[in-house]
Amino acid sequence: MTVLFDKVCLIGIGLIGSSLSHAMRAGKLAGRIDVYDHDAEARTVTVELGLADQVHDNVAGAVMDADLVILCVPAGAVADLAPEIAKSLKTGAILSDVGSVKQAVVRDLGPHVPDKVHFIPGHPIAGTEYSGPRAGFADLFKGRWCILTPLPGTDPKAIERLQLLWEKMGSQVELMEPGHHDQVLAITSHLPHLIAYTIVGTATGLEETTQREVIKFSASGFRDFTRIAASDPIMWRDVFLNNREAVLEMLGRFTEDLTALQRAIRWGEGEKLQEWFTRTRAIRRSIIDAKQA
């Protein structure tokens, strides 16, 4: 394969950052990879696993001369990093990220981006419940979508270059408006995580003997929720704080529906329940047909 970017800089080397390194190494897509992380332990692991050609403990050094800079930190860390990154970016560089919320990064990073730097926010729809630099693997993005949310007026050639990188890592790319991204992800990702966190927390509030049984008999449905609710707390705190409006809007709809089903259970309205449960089966079918199952 051909090198697509001579120097790539990854800022933050957790699950996503380390997976990017593995995937770019596997495809020989980057001439060299430089990594910055604020965490000494993460930097040590980066060296140990050979995730970088050079590891930096300051942002500016890592960003210097990079053709592509990708932020792979929690949404709440972007605002503080923005000025430091901005001042070291070279002319013609592409600046991207992998954050789960897109309006927030446009808000926090956008104003700092110098002219002649191509700012193209991104979000790979791929992940696991593990975090940290040891959690990454080269195939994470294979067969998955990556959403890019460039602002109007962005150079199409730069978008194409970044798109090609994701495609070489096995992803299909979709372009979307940041606000729309945040709405779609609120229902497909943020609300499911919030609900899973809630119910697993509810279970921890039960008396101790029941709690032991909850663990023992988790295979009956609960287990799937615990996997989701094991995801990184800081990442998810930042997602909810940074996509507040869309999450609250979807949560409102969900609560209305839940109240209606609760009422149907209380009043023994079997037909209403059966009709609802039948409708949801069709969605599963569509997901299987779309090969996302």
Added chain:
Amino acid sequence: MTVLFDKVCLIGIGLIGSSLSHAMRAGKLAGRIDVYDHDAEARTVTVELGLADQVHDNVAGAVMDADLVILCVPAGAVADLAPEIAKSLKTGAILSDVGSVKQAVVRDLGPHVPDKVHFIPGHPIAGTEYSGPRAGFADLFKGRWCILTPLPGTDPKAIERLQLLWEKMGSQVELMEPGHHDQVLAITSHLPHLIAYTIVGTATGLEETTQREVIKFSASGFRDFTRIAASDPIMWRDVFLNNREAVLEMLGRFTEDLTALQRAIRWGEGEKLQEWFTRTRAIRRSIIDAKQA
């Protein structure tokens, strides 16, 4: 292996009934297997797949002379079947079931059970989102729990015999009081299913373009919910109608917790969110340690 029961009668041959047939055949645990189902199509499939030595279109004939009768029908079907079953049971037979709610079967079937028949309700904590006689397989119960909820005074020898059958099919058996079973399952199974059904339904209520994207980007969390929400509508209608109190009680706790998290999001209380999300991680750890992951 040794035959544990000369004649086993399965009433209802869906996912669980057919899996029982496969598992008992594989272990040579039953001298013969007789099946009753009210559905002609299910009976045809039973013959086609060799799930029974004899297929019946009336309950009485199937139950006649059986040493073990297991009901494998939705909870709502038990009350109608009870008198028919009861009058054909032979002295010394064991009568059991696999239903997901246990107080209801004690209520609907219990009063009909003749003296000298051992009534031992059961519930295997094993399943998939598929239903019908083609969905079953011999290994469904392997490595899974089976809960038995005999009433006080039940012959311990009969319990032992039924327990041995489940163990030979690969399950571990736990004895429990029916009311306690219904409470534990309300949080580990019934509430997770209700919530999954709700959110998938909420998604179907969105405008059409968004709906297409929900399917496309389901890998971000939503997908796991759709699998749960593809479970059999009739079975689940009956679960909620028959375990109403415990489900409403757990739903009340869940809603309280969800409201608290909603408030934390609205007011930007990051610490509260992070603390909650950190606590739920520990539960996942326990499930992995308990080898139920």
